[in-house]
Amino acid sequence: MHGVWNAQGRIFRPGTAADHEAGDTGVSSVRGRGRNLEIAVDRALGAAAEELRAQFAGRPDFYRGSRAVANLGLLEPPAGELAAFRDALAEFGIVLDGVCGGESVAHIAAEVDLAYLGSAQVAEVAALPRKRQQREVRLSDEARSLVADFAGARADMVRRRVSGPSGGAATVVAAAGVAIPLQPRPVPAGVATLYHRGTLRGGQALHNLGNLIVVGDVNPGAELVASGDIVVFGALRGVAHAGAQGDRGARVIALELAPTQLRIATVIATSGADRTKRGPEHASIVDDRIVVVPFAEAELKRESHA
Amino acid sequence: MSARRIVFTSGKGGVGKTTTTANVGAALAKSGKRVVLVDADIGLRNLDLVLGVEKRIVFDLVEVVEGRCQLRQALIKDKRLENLSILPAAQTRDKTAISEAQMAGVMEQLSALCDYVLIDCPAGIEHGFRNALAGASEAIVVTTPEVSAIRDADRVIGKLHERGMPVRLIINRIRPEMVRSGDMLAVDDVTEILAAELLGIVPDDEEVIDTTNKGEPVALVPDSRLAAIYAKIARRLEGELVPFTVLSAPSFLERLFRKAG
Amino acid sequence: MINEVVQDEVPATGTVRRPRGRAIVVTSGKGGVGKTTTTANIGTALAVLGNTVVMVDADVGLRNLDIVLGLEARVRHHVLDVLEGKSTIEDALVSDKRVPKLRLLAAAQTREKDDVDTAAFRDLIGSLRDRFDFVLIDCPAGIEKGFVNAIAGADEAIVVCTPEVSAVRDADRVVGLLGDDRTVQLIVNRLRPALVRKGKMLSVEDVNDILHLPLLGVIAEAPDVIVSTNRGQPVALDPASEVGEAYRTIARRITGQDTAAPEIPREKTLFGKLFGGRS
Numbered sequence: 001m002h003g004v005w006n007a008q009g010r011i012f013r014p015g016t017a018a019d020h021e022a023g024d025t026g027v028s029s030v031r032g033r034g035r036n037l038e039i040a041v042d043r044a045l046g047a048a049a050e051e052l053r054a055q056f057a058g059r060p061d062f063y064r065g066s067r068a069v070a071n072l073g074l075l076e077p078p079a080g081e082l083a084a085f086r087d088a089l090a091e092f093g094i095v096l097d098g099v100c101g102g103e104s105v106a107h108i109a110a111e112v113d114l115a116y117l118g119s120a121q122v123a124e125v126a127a128l129p130r131k132r133q134q135r136e137v138r139l140s141d142e143a144r145s146l147v148a149d150f151a152g153a154r155a156d157m158v159r160r161r162v163s164g165p166s167g168g169a170a171t172v173v174a175a176a177g178v179a180i181p182l183q184p185r186p187v188p189a190g191v192a193t194l195y196h197r198g199t200l201r202g203g204q205a206l207h208n209l210g211n212l213i214v215v216g217d218v219n220p221g222a223e224l225v226a227s228g229d230i231v232v233f234g235a236l237r238g239v240a241h242a243g244a245q246g247d248r249g250a251r252v253i254a255l256e257l258a259p260t261q262l263r264i265a266t267v268i269a270t271s272g273a274d275r276t277k278r279g280p281e282h283a284s285i286v287d288d289r290i291v292v293v294p295f296a297e298a299e300l301k302r303e304s305h306a
Numbered sequence: 307m308s309a310r311r312i313v314f315t316s317g318k319g320g321v322g323k324t325t326t327t328a329n330v331g332a333a334l335a336k337s338g339k340r341v342v343l344v345d346a347d348i349g350l351r352n353l354d355l356v357l358g359v360e361k362r363i364v365f366d367l368v369e370v371v372e373g374r375c376q377l378r379q380a381l382i383k384d385k386r387l388e389n390l391s392i393l394p395a396a397q398t399r400d401k402t403a404i405s406e407a408q409m410a411g412v413m414e415q416l417s418a419l420c421d422y423v424l425i426d427c428p429a430g431i432e433h434g435f436r437n438a439l440a441g442a443s444e445a446i447v448v449t450t451p452e453v454s455a456i457r458d459a460d461r462v463i464g465k466l467h468e469r470g471m472p473v474r475l476i477i478n479r480i481r482p483e484m485v486r487s488g489d490m491l492a493v494d495d496v497t498e499i500l501a502a503e504l505l506g507i508v509p510d511d512e513e514v515i516d517t518t519n520k521g522e523p524v525a526l527v528p529d530s531r532l533a534a535i536y537a538k539i540a541r542r543l544e545g546e547l548v549p550f551t552v553l554s555a556p557s558f559l560e561r562l563f564r565k566a567g
Numbered sequence: 568m569i570n571e572v573v574q575d576e577v578p579a580t581g582t583v584r585r586p587r588g589r590a591i592v593v594t595s596g597k598g599g600v601g602k603t604t605t606t607a608n609i610g611t612a613l614a615v616l617g618n619t620v621v622m623v624d625a626d627v628g629l630r631n632l633d634i635v636l637g638l639e640a641r642v643r644h645h646v647l648d649v650l651e652g653k654s655t656i657e658d659a660l661v662s663d664k665r666v667p668k669l670r671l672l673a674a675a676q677t678r679e680k681d682d683v684d685t686a687a688f689r690d691l692i693g694s695l696r697d698r699f700d701f702v703l704i705d706c707p708a709g710i711e712k713g714f715v716n717a718i719a720g721a722d723e724a725i726v727v728c729t730p731e732v733s734a735v736r737d738a739d740r741v742v743g744l745l746g747d748d749r750t751v752q753l754i755v756n757r758l759r760p761a762l763v764r765k766g767k768m769l770s771v772e773d774v775n776d777i778l779h780l781p782l783l784g785v786i787a788e789a790p791d792v793i794v795s796t797n798r799g800q801p802v803a804l805d806p807a808s809e810v811g812e813a814y815r816t817i818a819r820r821i822t823g824q825d826t827a828a829p830e831i832p833r834e835k836t837l838f839g840k841l842f843g844g845r846s
Contacts (some may be wrong), residue, residue: 154365320597
């Protein structure tokens with residue numbers, strides 16, 4: 001119920017994004033443009049179709065009635081694969097109108113009766129119709145992908161560390177060397193909280209789309225990554241990354257907050273050398289920095305965040 | 307100009323590979339060379355701790371290999387020495403996460419960025435050891451003057467010779483008084499058994515425990531006897547002929563009244 | 568596969584059903600913290616207490632247990648020979664003239680850890696448990712195949728850790744990999760109470776604050792250990808050695824004869840250093 005231990009000691013929650021290693025996936029993002037979707041494909045169209053099926057299976061009508069455009073980047077898939085992709089989308093009521101990509105894609109598209117829309121376009125931000133609005137979430141440029149790829153937020157952190165807060169590049173070069181235009185994306189509604197009882201040892205990791213609660217210690221060398229909040233009912237000494245897809249309103253709360261490194265969205269902080277034990281504490285982003293206060297003084301209300 | 311890629315290995319664990327890699331790297335950087343230290347001990351990383359950068363790790367070697375970040379993003383610049391950077395290992399993975407070819411590829415990329423790539427090898431002679439060697443063209447074997455360490459070093463040197471890799475030796479944690487009483491092998495005995503060129507002799511010193519815990523390589527501590535020795539090792543690596551420091555054992559009275567710390 | 572009777576002081580398996588022996592792996596993650604020395608000494612101490620003990624060196628390719636015990640000249644066959652059917656267990660077991668109830672099963676020196684089949688190794692440990700009161704497995708450093716093999720047959724583990732941050736990190740990783748099904752206990756080795764007092768070394772409390780393990784024993788740093796290792800004389804045989812005494816106490820705790828909480832060695836006073844025991 002909690003997950004599966006494998007030989008490396010890593011805990012996976014079955015069916016979450018953490019089951020996918022980067023590079024296994026085909027789709028890198030699904031974005032909205034009004035009632036339309038732009039689907040950026042990373043590597044393999046076949047894998048992308050599978051992935052979309054898996055993702056949409058839980059809510060097959062979510063995008064029903066939408067029209068979509070596939071951004072193939074530098075891919076040149078065989079026509080058969082492109083047709084299969086279109087059919088996969090059709091299963092969920094999504095009509096694939098056309099594709100963008102390199103010039104070579106034009107004739108492939110023609111073969112399967114899809115419009116060629118030129119090279120990759122940058123989609124505008126749009127609100128997708130959501131069934132259950134949980135909260136207003138504003139995401140960073142780096143947060144992307146249907147699969148929880150938390151590396152985007154970290155790339156932003158590293159860039160800021162090196163060159164200061166950036167208005168920088170609009171694209172990040174991803175695994176296959178394909179440039180993917182980045183746009184914010186809403187967090188899917190209805191994600192769950194993962195509850196784990198027991199101490200996490202060095203080398204173990206818990207990743208979750210949603211919130212994360214650990215009852216026990218999180219030792220140095222252990223890693224917690226969540227798109228939502230992180231709560232540790234014990235000593236947090238490892239690395240914790242809350243709001244890992246860019247939610248700057250996420251919190252980290254622990255009975256003993258002494259992490260090797262604390263990350264919320266794209267902001268990073270480390271604890272000082274001070275080893276005095278304080279009581280339970282609460283960390284959140286205030287004015288672009290991570291601020292830690294005693295839990296009793298924490299502002300727990302949901303507010304909109306800069 | 308491509309960098310020299312040196313792997314620090316030993317066979318036996320706990321002889322001081324990581325500490326040696328960090329300190330030789332720091333000494334080289336201090337002398338003006340651009341140095342990148344690579345932790346090849348995936349799953350049991352320690353180089354970051356020894357250098358005090360564990361809190362600044364965002365990406366690691368495995369993520370570079372998997373293409374989830376760029377090499378530059380994973381490198382951590384040392385705050386004390388601008389010529390020194392470190393590429394940390396992953397902690398939540400194990401050594402099967404990367405192949406020898408992938409390791410060689412990353413080391414190749416790195417060698418365009420600096421003068422020295424120093425690779426900290428994991429203990430043992432298994433997959434991790436082979437990975438670490440894959441990226442290197444020279445080896446430094448670290449050993450202590452104890453029988454079990456020497457036996458393992460001998461095995462490792464054999465494997466290095468099989469690959470045609472030039473090997474030099476650092477003898478670590480030597481205690482002159484124990485050599486005198488015959489409880490530790492003398493330097494000459496060690497070099498004779500292992501038949502390798504001697505690069506350095508480092509005495510046992512409790513300073514190292516403290517500096518390791520604090521994440522401050524002893525090579526950077528001013529006026530430290532060990533720092534001077536690492537500086538000499540760096541010079542020898544650069545090709546200079548530097549005489550070895552004579553290590554004498556403190557007398558009984560010296561030991562009795564030796565100052566704390 | 569293997570059905571020999573082991574001779575000397577080890578009773579033959581007959582019609583009497585013996586309780587199955589205990590299989591304990593001694594591990595650490597980090598190298599150089601004293602796994603092999605600990606295995607050798609606990610094994611020796613247990614045997615002196617009257618238990619039949621076999622120590623298995625799982626560090627294929629980098630064997631050392633035989634050296635530490637001073638038995639390297641008597642090794643004729645090793646674990647791989649047994650697993651491959653080239654030798655019986657009987658022929659591979661090395662006996663120790665000083666300690667009649669003690670046997671050693673050495674590792675292969677010229678082979679690789681990848682050569683050992685985990686399941687076969689586990690079965691071998693199982694066979695040994697049928698013949699000995701204690702099977703102690705000396706684990707190699709690291710967390711690779713060698714480690715996986717070494718823990719395969721054991722349902723108890725002793726983690727050896729020195730009071731240094733890197734050793735604690737590595738030990739923690741190993742404890743995570745040992746899983747919830749094994750009984751795991753901690754030995755803190757090479758403690759230097761003077762440095763702990765000065766704040767230059769972690770205390771036992773600091774170590775266990777992270778590791779959260781039942782404490783089996785704490786052993787102070789002592790130069791006589793290196794000497795004994797070099798000479799192949801386990802300190803557990805030396806009645807005058809404090810470290811030897813620490814190992815003997817640990818052995819009694821393992822058998823349940825000693826239930827007192829482990830003592831933390833104290834700093835030696837100047838007087839103690841001048842006139843007490845070894846320096």
